[in-house]
Every structure is written in C-alpha cells, then in structure tokens.
Amino acid sequence: MANPHHPPTSLVLTNPLATPSQLHRRTAFSSIPQDLQDVIFHSLSKLAYSACLLLELPMSVAAQICVVLARYCLSRSSASSRGGGNELLEDEFAHLAAAAVYTVAKTGSHPVGANSVANAFAWLGCPAPATSASATKDGDGRAGGAGAVAGVDDPREYYLTDTDYLNFQTVVLGLEQKILSAVGYDTHVALPHGLAITYLQALDFLGLPSESSSPSSSSSPSPSPSTGTTAKEGTAAKTKTTRQDLSRNTIAYLNTSLLSPQLLYLTHSPSSLAAAAIYSAAKDLDVKMPECSWWEVFDVEREELGFLVVGMRSLEGWVREKVSEREEDGGLGAGISVARAGVLVVTRKDVEKCLERRGVAVSLVTGPPVGAMADEEMEMMRRMDEDMAGS
Amino acid sequence: MASKASRWADTAEDAAHEANRKREKEEKKRLRAAEKARKLEAERQAAEARKRAEVEYHEDDRPAKRRKTTPPGDGDANASKKKKDEPAKLLKFQAPPVTPSRSVDNYDKLNDIEEGAYGWVARAKEIATGKVVALKRLKVDPTDRSGLPVTGLREIQILKDSSHRNIVELKEVVTGKPTSGIESIFLVLEFVEHDVKTILEDMPEPFLASEVKTLLWQLAAGVAYLHDNWILHRDLKTSNLLLNNRGQLKIADFGMARYVGDPPPKLTQLVVTLWYRAPELLLGATTYGRAVDMWSVGCIFGELLTREPLLQGKNEVEEITKIFELCGMPTDETWPGFRRLPNSRALRIPRSSSSSNPLATGSVIRAKFPLLTKAGCDLLNGLLSLDPESRPSAKDMLAHEYFIQDPKPKQEAMFPTFPSKGAQERRRRRDTPNAPGRGQKAAEFGSVDFSGIFTGRERELKGGGFQLRVA
Numbered sequence: 127m128a129n130p131h132h133p134p135t136s137l138v139l140t141n142p143l144a145t146p147s148q149l150h151r152r153t154a155f156s157s158i159p160q161d162l163q164d165v166i167f168h169s170l171s172k173l174a175y176s177a178c179l180l181l182e183l184p185m186s187v188a189a190q191i192c193v194v195l196a197r198y199c200l201s202r203s204s205a206s207s208r209g210g211g212n213e214l215l216e217d218e219f220a221h222l223a224a225a226a227v228y229t230v231a232k233t234g235s236h237p238v239g240a241n242s243v244a245n246a247f248a249w250l251g252c253p254a255p256a257t258s259a260s261a262t263k264d265g266d267g268r269a270g271g272a273g274a275v276a277g278v279d280d281p282r283e284y285y286l287t288d289t290d291y292l293n294f295q296t297v298v299l300g301l302e303q304k305i306l307s308a309v310g311y312d313t314h315v316a317l318p319h320g321l322a323i324t325y326l327q328a329l330d331f332l333g334l335p336s337e338s339s340s341p342s343s344s345s346s347p348s349p350s351p352s353t354g355t356t357a358k359e360g361t362a363a364k365t366k367t368t369r370q371d372l373s374r375n376t377i378a379y380l381n382t383s384l385l386s387p388q389l390l391y392l393t394h395s396p397s398s399l400a401a402a403a404i405y406s407a408a409k410d411l412d413v414k415m416p417e418c419s420w421w422e423v424f425d426v427e428r429e430e431l432g433f434l435v436v437g438m439r440s441l442e443g444w445v446r447e448k449v450s451e452r453e454e455d456g457g458l459g460a461g462i463s464v465a466r467a468g469v470l471v472v473t474r475k476d477v478e479k480c481l482e483r484r485g486v487a488v489s490l491v492t493g494p495p496v497g498a499m500a501d502e503e504m505e506m507m508r509r510m511d512e513d514m515a516g517s
Numbered sequence: 518m519a520s521k522a523s524r525w526a527d528t529a530e531d532a533a534h535e536a537n538r539k540r541e542k543e544e545k546k547r548l549r550a551a552e553k554a555r556k557l558e559a560e561r562q563a564a565e566a567r568k569r570a571e572v573e574y575h576e577d578d579r580p581a582k583r584r585k586t587t588p589p590g591d592g593d594a595n596a597s598k599k600k601k602d603e604p605a606k607l608l609k610f611q612a613p614p615v616t617p618s619r620s621v622d623n624y625d626k627l628n629d630i631e632e633g634a635y636g637w638v639a640r641a642k643e644i645a646t647g648k649v650v651a652l653k654r655l656k657v658d659p660t661d662r663s664g665l666p667v668t669g670l671r672e673i674q675i676l677k678d679s680s681h682r683n684i685v686e687l688k689e690v691v692t693g694k695p696t697s698g699i700e701s702i703f704l705v706l707e708f709v710e711h712d713v714k715t716i717l718e719d720m721p722e723p724f725l726a727s728e729v730k731t732l733l734w735q736l737a738a739g740v741a742y743l744h745d746n747w748i749l750h751r752d753l754k755t756s757n758l759l760l761n762n763r764g765q766l767k768i769a770d771f772g773m774a775r776y777v778g779d780p781p782p783k784l785t786q787l788v789v790t791l792w793y794r795a796p797e798l799l800l801g802a803t804t805y806g807r808a809v810d811m812w813s814v815g816c817i818f819g820e821l822l823t824r825e826p827l828l829q830g831k832n833e834v835e836e837i838t839k840i841f842e843l844c845g846m847p848t849d850e851t852w853p854g855f856r857r858l859p860n861s862r863a864l865r866i867p868r869s870s871s872s873s874n875p876l877a878t879g880s881v882i883r884a885k886f887p888l889l890t891k892a893g894c895d896l897l898n899g900l901l902s903l904d905p906e907s908r909p910s911a912k913d914m915l916a917h918e919y920f921i922q923d924p925k926p927k928q929e930a931m932f933p934t935f936p937s938k939g940a941q942e943r944r945r946r947r948d949t950p951n952a953p954g955r956g957q958k959a960a961e962f963g964s965v966d967f968s969g970i971f972t973g974r975e976r977e978l979k980g981g982g983f984q985l986r987v988a
Contacts (some may be wrong), residue, residue: 137678137680139610140612140613141612142612143614143615144615148614148615197615201616201617229664232664232667232671233670233671233674233675235776236778236782240662299664299665302664302665303700303702306670307618307692307700310615310616310618310690311618311673311689311702312615312690395610395612422607427607
C-alpha cells in the first residue's frame with residue numbers, strides 16, 4: 127500500500143499563478159494607471175496585514191489573507207473585458223481588506239468575529255462604512271488615523287456604534303462572496319515560510335552560532351514586514367551573525383514580499399520565493415553562501431532568483447518614494463495618508479482625485495459623478511439591503 | 518452494469534492486463550538497450566568534447582574545473598557526468614491560473630443522490646469532458662449575519678488543502694445563477710459509487726476479516742493525513758465514508774471539520790453524530806483534540822465487524838450509559854481527570870467501583886467481539902479508551918500489529934464490488950421474510966398456479982452473481 131504520509135508535492139510547492147495574459151491585461155487595459163494600482167494593492171494588503179496583527183492572527187493566516195487579496199486584485203483588474211473600466215474600484219479598498227480578513231480567518235484555525243474586524247479597521251483609521259452621520263463626523267474619514275500619528279490617542283476616533291457595526295457587517299458580508307467567487311473559491315495558499323526554514327537547514331545555515339550563546343541586542347522576536355525597518359534591523363550593531371538573525375531576516379523578506387505591488391506571490395512559486403529571501407537575507411548579513419549555484423538545488427533559475435531579489439529589496443525604497451511624493455502633483459498627492467501603525471490608507475476618493483488631477487477621464491465602472499461618493503455608497507448599501515430583504 | 522458478472526469480466530480484463538504487462542516489459546527492455554547505447558555514445562562524445570575543450574580553453578580553467586568534479590570510473594559516473602554537462606534540469610510544477618469560479622452550467626445533472634441536512638448532492642456530468650462528478654450545493658442562508666456558512670467554507674478550504682487517496686477530491690467550486698442576490702455555490706467532488714453505511718446495510722453477510730482490515734487501514738491513513746495537517750474531521754461515521762468500485766475508501770463530508778492550532782483553541786462540544794461521539798465530548802469538554810476522531814474510528818471499527826452501529830444511544834445520557842456499559846465505568850485510574858469535566862458532576866459514579874469488583878464494571882469489548890483476534894481486540898480496546906490520552910493516534914494505529922498479522926489486509930483491487938445506489942444501479946433485493954410470529958395463522962394453499970415459476974429466472978441469474986469468498 128502507498129505511504130499515507132506523503133503529501134503530493136504540488137500542494138506544498140505550487141500556488142495558482144497569474145498567467146502572462148492576465149498580467150498584460152492588468153497593465154494594458156485597466157483604466158487605472160499602473161502606479162495607482164500598485165499603491166492600491168500595497169495599501170490593501172498593508173491594511174489587511176496590520177489588522178491581522180491587531181487581531182493576533184497567526185502569521186500563516188495573515189499571509190494567506192494577503193495572497194487571497196492579491197488574487198482578487200488580479201482576477202478583478204484583469205477581467206475587465208466587459209467594461210473597459212476597472213472593477214477594483216467598485217468597492218472601497220478598506221472594506222475589501224476587511225472582508226478578506228474576515229472570510230479567510232473564518233475557515234482557519236483562528237476565526238474572528240465581524241465586530242472585532244470592524245474594531246481593528248476603525249483603529250487603523252478606516253471608519254465603518256459611511257452613513258450620512260459618520261461621514262459628516264470625521265470628514266474624509268481619515269482624520270482619526272492622522273491624529274494618531276501625531277501621538278494623540280483619542281478613543282472617540284475609533285469608537286463604533288451599533289449602527290456602525292451593522293453597516294460594516296452588511297458591507298463585509300456582501301463582499302465575502304464577491305472575493306471568493308473571483309478567486310474561484312481557491313483560498314489554498316502554499317506558503318514559502320516552511321520551505322525557507324527547510325532550505326536554511328539544507329544549506330547548513332542553521333549551524334551558525336545561536337543567539338543564546340552570544341547575547342543579542344534587544345531585537346523583537348516577531349518579524350513584521352513594516353517596510354520601514356525590517357530588512358536591515360539590528361544587524362549593523364552586531365559583529366557576529368546568529369542563526370536567529372538569518373532566519374528572522376529571511377522570514378521578514380518573505381513577509382515583506384506579501385505587500386509588494388509586483389504581486390510576487392502570484393508570479394513565483396514558493397520555492398523561488400524562499401530561495402530569494404534566503405539569498406537577500408544572507409547578503410544583508412554578509413553570511414557566506416555556497417559558491418555554486420545552490421538555488422538550482424531548489425529548482426530556481428538564476429534569472430528568476432535575480433528578479434525576485436531585486437523585487438524584494440526594492441519594496442522599501444518604493445514605499446518611501448510613494449510616501450514622500452504624497453504632496454507632489456501627479457502622484458497620489460494627498461491621497462496617501464499615513465495612518466496609525468504606518469499604514470498607507472488609500473480610498474477610492476483619493477484615486478479619483480488623483481486621476482482628475484492628471485486629467486484622466488474618470489470612467490469608473492459604477493460611474494457616479496465625481497464627488498458623489500458617499501451617495502454612491504449609500505446607494506450600494508441600499509441595494510444590498512434590498513437584496514438581503516428580498517431573498 | 519459494472520456489478521453484473523464482475524467476476525468474469527475481471528478475468529477477461531486480467532488476461533488483457535497480462536498481455537499488456539508482457540508488452541510493457543518488452544518495451545522496457547528495448548528502451549533500456551537503446552538507453553545504454555545512447556549513453557555509450559554520449560560518453561564517447563563527451564570524451565571527445567573534453568579533449569577539444571582542453572585544447573581550446575587551456576587557460577580558462579572554469580569548464581575544465583567543472584568536469585574534473587566527475588569522479589572517474591564510478592558506477593554512476595555516467596549519470597553525474599551527463600548532469601554536469603547540460604544545464605541543470607529544474608523541476609517545475611504546472612501552476613493553475615487564478616480564475617473566477619465557473620458556472621454550474623458546465624455540468625449536466627444526472628440524478629439526485631441525497632438531500633441531507635447539510636445540503637443537496639447530485640450526480641452530474643461535466644459537459645465538456647463527459648466526466649461524472651458529484652455536485653454538492655451549499656445551503657446559503659441569506660439572512661445569516663455571519664455570511665456564507667462557515668461549515669461550507671471550511672469544507673472548501675480543507676478539501677482544497679488536502680490531497681490524499683483516502684480523502685474525497687474537490688475538483689472545483691462552481692456558482693449558479695444568483696437567486697435573490699446570492700449566488701448558489703456548488704462543490705464539484707469526485708463521484709464515488711458507495712458509502713460504507715449503505716453497503717453494510719445491504720450486504721447479506723459481514724465483511725471478511727481481511728476486508729475489514731483494508732477498510733480500517735485506509736480510514737486510519739486518511740485520518741492520519743488530516744491530523745498531520747492540523748485538521749479535525751469531527752464527524753467520522755460510516756455514512757461519511759465513501760467506497761469506490763476499486764476498493765478505495767474516501768473520507769467525505771468535512772462540514773464539521775476545522776483547523777486547530779497548538780495550544781488547542783476552545784471548540785464547540787456539539788460535534789460528531791451522537792453514536793460516534795467520544796465520552797469527553799459527552800461530558801462537555803471544550804478543549805479536545807485528535808482523540809475524538811480516534812473514538813469515532815473505534816466505533817466504525819466495531820460497526821464494520823457487526824454491520825450495526827456500535828453504540829446507538831437515543832440521547833446523550835443514553836449514549837454515555839451505553840459507552841460505560843461497553844467500556845466499563847471510568848475510574849480515576851482508567852481516566853484521570855474525568856471528574857473535572859463539566860457534565861461529570863451529574864453522573865453518580867461510585868468512587869471505589871473498580872477496586873471492589875473490576876469484573877462487573879470493566880470493559881466487555883473482548884466478550885462482545887469473540888471472533889476478533891487478540892491484536893484486533895487490543896486495537897479496538899485502545900481506540901475505545903475512555904481516557905482520550907490513552908487512545909492511539911492514527912499514526913500509531915497504522916503501525917499496529919493488527920494490520921501485520923494474518924489474515925493480511927485484502928488488496929483493494931480484490932475487493933468485492935457492489936451495485937451503486939448513487940449511480941442508480943439495481944441492487945440485490947434482500948427483503949427476506951420475517952420468521953413466523955406466534956399466533957399467526959398458518960398459510961392455506963388454496964389454488965396455486967405454477968405457470969409463472971420460471972419467469973423470474975433470467976432476472977435471478979443476473980443478480981448479485983457468484984462470489985467466491987475467501988479471506
């Protein structure tokens with residue numbers, strides 16, 4: 127009889143990947159310029175990721191959520207054959223992120239309630255779906271987040287009423303099926319993290335001295351992909367690299383890549399991601415790597431590795447650039463606001479404003495007159511309520 | 518049709534197989550010879566190339582260096598040399614694309630299989646390929662404030678994450694036309710002909726010992742895979758075990774299943790069909806683990822032996838009573854800590870029962886299964902341990918002596934076949950008359966017409982067919 131403990135490698139080593147035509151359609155036919163799409167995706171996944179941290183979800187679930195979000199973005203923005211517009215703009219980004227968190231966590235080992243998700247997103251500076259009341263309450267809906275950065279923590283800014291919860295639930299539940307249907311209900315994600323550890327072992331990198339033998343500086347044990355600091359965190363100060371440094375750095379690269387607008391998790395297999403993260407981490411820490419082309423052992427081509435390494439390492443600079451060009455004309459302008467926890471929050475309104483400034487004819491799928499966003503949202507919620515009531 | 522005279526069809530097939538095998542063997546031989554010749558040729562060429570290279574790049578040491586690493590004169594030198602010379606062959610898996618769900622219109626419904634509490638299942642045919650599948654519709658309650666049913670989503674997630682020969686395969690998820698704003702969702706599952714429960718109900722005599730072993734081994738293999746991947750099934754029972762015509766058992770219906778972490782999260786105790794529910798669940802434990810599935814496996818083991826569910830309680834109290842009747846009363850020795858479970862206070866269990874009379878209150882499993890071997894009894898006893906800690910894990914179970922001893926598990930291919938209910942195949946009628954009851958009036962013959970006595974013959978001959986039943 128066959129060995130029952132042998133999972134077919136395809137489940138562990140493959141993820142659904144974007145097809146070239148999907149990537150092409152995404153860049154060529156979308157009504158949103160590529161750079162805006164990039165910012166939107168980054169903001170989405172960063173929001174979802176931060177919410178996962180707040181909700182104390184395991185890293186595996188957070189990563190799964192980010193990948194599912196990426197699949198959704200790809201599926202929606204490349205399926206624009208019907209409209210010619212971009213269906214990503216149908217929904218508010220923060221709500222998409224919230225729905226992804228709620229839906230994916232629901233099936234995993236750590237389900238969270240919709241209200242907890244609502245709280246997390248409120249704290250991150252994304253108010254519950256705008257009712258007329260809450261829309262007037264805090265202007266464009268991001269005042270809370272901006273205040274928090276300045277160090278003022280006013281609970282009133284992220285307090286949610288029962289109505290807020292209800293609205294939030296309604297929107298999230300409506301998006302739940304939309305997301306799942308767009309990704310073909312395929313929420314299985316083969317994560318590269320476990321592979322990376324195996325590869326580190328195989329390369330004998332874990333034979334480096336352990337942290338316990340050489341007392342380390344106080345580096346936080348949880349690797350987080352806050353794009354600002356992770357990659358080179360706490361390495362310069364130390365003389366000797368420990369194996370914890372290396373594995374932490376590797377995992378940090380993997381987590382950071384989740385937020386890459388290049389959708390690295392949708393263009394490369396887990397084994398390539400793992401190899402590239404190890405390469406980057408080892409380069410950062412000046413750990414000696416084997417001189418042969420060791421990546422081939424893990425079925426990674428040299429070119430692919432190079433591409434991924436560049437992709438992974440460029441993210442930090444890219445985010446800095448986006449943040450610094452906030453006020454510039456042509457960029458997202460005032461669009462990006464850095465909210466609590468360093469999350470870039472982009473709303474649909476921002477995207478529209480930006481498109482307007484650039485002189486692009488705004489042809490949104492839902493096509494409301496610009497500036498009537500709140501009304502449009504009300505309209506959508508009304509429609510949704512009708513649907514709920516009518517069934 | 519498959520069931521009819523399957524025995525004879527088999528032999529004809531066997532002959533064809535035999536011929537095939539022979540042909541394949543010869544083919545392989547030929548290939549091997551060709552390969553050898555090719556290798557020799559390659560070697561010769563490589564040697565030539567090396568000579569040339571040595572002349573050409575005498576200064577540049579890289580290619581020469583690469584070749585030097587080949588150990589000369591070794592048995593497998595050929596293979597390694599070849600590898601070094603060509604660019605490395607990288608293993609690339611075909612990755613599926615990211616696509617939205619297809620429409621259910623790609624499938625043609627053939628017949629309903631069942632309409633359960635959880636959903637509706639039908640046999641269907643994929644129009645493009647003609648492949649027969651099972652379609653399972655998720656019940657979506659649009660008024661539910663927690664969105665799509667978590668049970669359905671978990672089933673999708675877990676089946677998508679799982680790939681094992683003893684776990685039913687989820688091919689894709691398709692959506693139907695939106696009715697009242699919400700799309701209906703269908704799971705496209707591989708079609709498996711039978712479920713074990715129906716077979717047990719219909720079979721005239723129980724499974725042979727070797728057949729029980731095959732089924733149980735496959736069940737344990739599937740459960741071991743799930744547990745390895747942090748999945749609890751939480752509703753193992755014979756009606757959720759499917760069996761195909763090749764003797765393969767598949768675990769199905771993951772509506773209750775979920776991922777667990779370590780430390781185990783707080784879980785609901787309202788899982789597992791009552792007759793298969795572990796005693797710790799009945800006593801209200803909220804932190805439980807893989808052992809609850811192993812208890813169900815034990816119940817299934819018993820059911821495979823007797824064709825009857827082992828512990829048929831009408832309610833929770835009766836169920837736990839039946840468990841104690843079979844497995845003995847729990848004591849602080851046999852189940853440390855059971856008194857701390859929420860519902861155990863309601864039970865009035867004598868504290869010193871075991872010391873006073875172990876025979877009267879101990880397990881009667883050995884007596885209940887007199888035909889089971891000692892190893893089999895040992896396994897069943899272990900699976901039905903009251904203390905979840907002392908139940909074997911699925912992995913332990915696979916290594917159990919029971920599966921090593923004679924009779925060996927029957928080969929799956931040798932498994933008897935049955936008419937499929939789901940495929941609407943005609944099944945052997947088995948309504949045997951009851952024994953005459955007391956006080957019944959004796960039959961009077963009256964006038965009897967014998968002319969119809971042979972008309973049913975043809976049908977009879979086609980029946981279940983002759984089966985040589987050997988262990």
